[in-house]
Amino acid sequence: MSISIVLEALNNLDEVNFAFEVQFLLVASWKDERINTVCNGAGAFGRAIDPTDRCAHYWTPELPPTFPNQVSMDGNMAIEVLEDLGLFTVPGRYRIECNSPEVDCTSPINTSMAYRMMRLRGSFGVTGRHSNPIPTDLQVG
Amino acid sequence: MEFRRFPFDRQALEFIIRAPASMPRNTLVLMPKAKVDPVIYRQQNKSARQDPDGKDVIGGWRVVHMTAQERSLLSNTTTWDPDGFDTIDSDVWDDPLFNLMESLGDSASSVNIPYYSNALSEASFVVHVCRIPSSYTYNFLILVTLMYAIALVSYLLSPGDLDPRVNLSLTVILGVVFFQIMLSDLLPITGYLTDMHYFTFYSTLLIVMMAFSHVIIFAIFHRGERKRAVIHRVKKLSKSRRMAPAVLRVQRLARVYLARKYLHYLREVRAEQEALTKIEVEVAGQRSSRSSSSSSSSIVVKETKAEKQKASAAKAVSRVMFSGRESKSLHFSQRVLRLIKKIDALIESFCVFCLDHTNWFVAIGFTAGYTIMMTTSFKDATWHRGAHVCK
Numbered sequence: 001m002s003i004s005i006v007l008e009a010l011n012n013l014d015e016v017n018f019a020f021e022v023q024f025l026l027v028a029s030w031k032d033e034r035i036n037t038v039c040n041g042a043g044a045f046g047r048a049i050d051p052t053d054r055c056a057h058y059w060t061p062e063l064p065p066t067f068p069n070q071v072s073m074d075g076n077m078a079i080e081v082l083e084d085l086g087l088f089t090v091p092g093r094y095r096i097e098c099n100s101p102e103v104d105c106t107s108p109i110n111t112s113m114a115y116r117m118m119r120l121r122g123s124f125g126v127t128g129r130h131s132n133p134i135p136t137d138l139q140v141g
Numbered sequence: 142m143e144f145r146r147f148p149f150d151r152q153a154l155e156f157i158i159r160a161p162a163s164m165p166r167n168t169l170v171l172m173p174k175a176k177v178d179p180v181i182y183r184q185q186n187k188s189a190r191q192d193p194d195g196k197d198v199i200g201g202w203r204v205v206h207m208t209a210q211e212r213s214l215l216s217n218t219t220t221w222d223p224d225g226f227d228t229i230d231s232d233v234w235d236d237p238l239f240n241l242m243e244s245l246g247d248s249a250s251s252v253n254i255p256y257y258s259n260a261l262s263e264a265s266f267v268v269h270v271c272r273i274p275s276s277y278t279y280n281f282l283i284l285v286t287l288m289y290a291i292a293l294v295s296y297l298l299s300p301g302d303l304d305p306r307v308n309l310s311l312t313v314i315l316g317v318v319f320f321q322i323m324l325s326d327l328l329p330i331t332g333y334l335t336d337m338h339y340f341t342f343y344s345t346l347l348i349v350m351m352a353f354s355h356v357i358i359f360a361i362f363h364r365g366e367r368k369r370a371v372i373h374r375v376k377k378l379s380k381s382r383r384m385a386p387a388v389l390r391v392q393r394l395a396r397v398y399l400a401r402k403y404l405h406y407l408r409e410v411r412a413e414q415e416a417l418t419k420i421e422v423e424v425a426g427q428r429s430s431r432s433s434s435s436s437s438s439s440i441v442v443k444e445t446k447a448e449k450q451k452a453s454a455a456k457a458v459s460r461v462m463f464s465g466r467e468s469k470s471l472h473f474s475q476r477v478l479r480l481i482k483k484i485d486a487l488i489e490s491f492c493v494f495c496l497d498h499t500n501w502f503v504a505i506g507f508t509a510g511y512t513i514m515m516t517t518s519f520k521d522a523t524w525h526r527g528a529h530v531c532k
Contacts, residue, residue, distance in 0.1 A: 006175075013270070061161075068159050
């Protein structure tokens with residue numbers, strides 16, 4: 001699975017608390033041979049997908065994903081979904097229409113692929129924090 | 142975060158996406174890619190050109206670039222070393238999971254115990270940002286430099302005005318300390334000093350040294366003034382008509398005094414030498430006439446007495462002859478005293494003739510010291526060759 005991130009804004013950088021807040025577009029794409037219909041923004045903005053629609057049954061990764069270093073800044077949510085653009089699919093040669101002999105299925109795409117897009121705002125703790133004590137104390141938690 | 146090069150520092154802001162625990166790395170591998178929205182660069186470039194339409198992505202920072210990489214999470218899910226666990230209350234082997242894994246041995250991975258060997262895929266995205274130093278340059282570096290310049294102005298005051306000079310320096314010290322407090326609010330507590338901390342620390346140190354220098358210059362001035370007053374008076378008297386006969390009279394009196402002193406010492410020395418020869422003759426006579434051991438001790442006493450007298454006589458002669466010059470037979474403490482007197486005389490002559498130069502030399506020294514400190518403190522500053530420029 002490919003995960004692409006387009007940084008849109010760096011909203012805050014708290015040097016004293018070693019945290020920062022960014023806004024970014026997250027695009028997760030993957031290949032799945034089982035996909036044989038076109039989905040165009042299925043489930044976007046939290047809308048429920050009709051159970052009869054095949055798009056409701058395709059495998060999708062858990063989004064937003066797990067961010068191990070997410071932290072809450074100023075009491076805000078650590079990860080906030082600003083925009084869920086839903087599921088998109090590009091079916092390959094196994095799409096439903098290909099079952100009919102009249103349809104030309106000479107698609108350059110062999111394996112179907114899908115992608116989900118999400119605009120997120122998240123605050124994260126910066127790693128590599130120096131735990132040098134003041135000046136040489138040792139703390140036991 | 143690393144602040145050593147503050148305010149010319151760069152930061153790497155990392156955020157991580159981890160695959161779900163139910164999907165190990167052999168099932169799901171994340172392939173991360175990252176880019177910065179070109180709008181951000183455009184806005185930043187406009188801002189760098191002082192274009193009013195431009196803005197920085199975040200105040201005081203600029204995004205340089207963004208990187209992404211995939212890695213396998215090898216944290217506590219994959220390391221199996223029961224001896225590596227520190228337990229106080231219970232034994233590691235009381236743990237049923239550990240016991241199970243130990244019993245399974247190498248086949249544990251095939252049984253697929255999630256705790257044991259399921260590495261997870263992890264995507265790391267790093268936003269590289271650099272600090273725009275201009276705010277700190279103007280609000281800290283230049284202001285502290287100006288305050289330092291005010292402290293340097295104190296050298297223009299008269300060296301005798303100790304109070305205004307020291308007061309000025311102390312006021313500037315308070316100002317720099319205020320900047321240090323502001324700086325500590327800006328940054329987290331670190332176990333090291335940033336370049337800016339070094340800068341304020343050395344600035345304070347230099348101003349404290351400046352205050353000390355004022356006291357030293359005042360001492361030099363005070364001492365030099367006394368000597369100068371004497372020299373001035375002598376010069377004034379040398380122009381007087383009555384001065385020449387008075388000086389001649391004083392010289393004559395001094396010569397007569399010295400001649401009398403010399404004669405007095407000569408007489409003393411002669412008398413001592415005569416007494417010495419008498420004692421020697423007596424001792425020789427006693428040695429020849431008496432051979433008993435009882436009288437030997439009194440003879441030794443007399444001999445030492447005679448030697449002492451001889452030495453004191455020689456000393457007296459040397460004092461008169463060399464008019465107080467140091468001789469080889471001087472004691473160590475006397476030599477030290479003489480050395481101190483010589484140094485004192487040197488300092489005095491320095492105080493008299495080099496006071497004005499000292500004031501300026503010290504001022505120039507402090508200016509040079511500050512310039513060197515300023516240029517060398519900030520190792521990643523724009524004026525260093527090869528340093529990055531946050532544009």
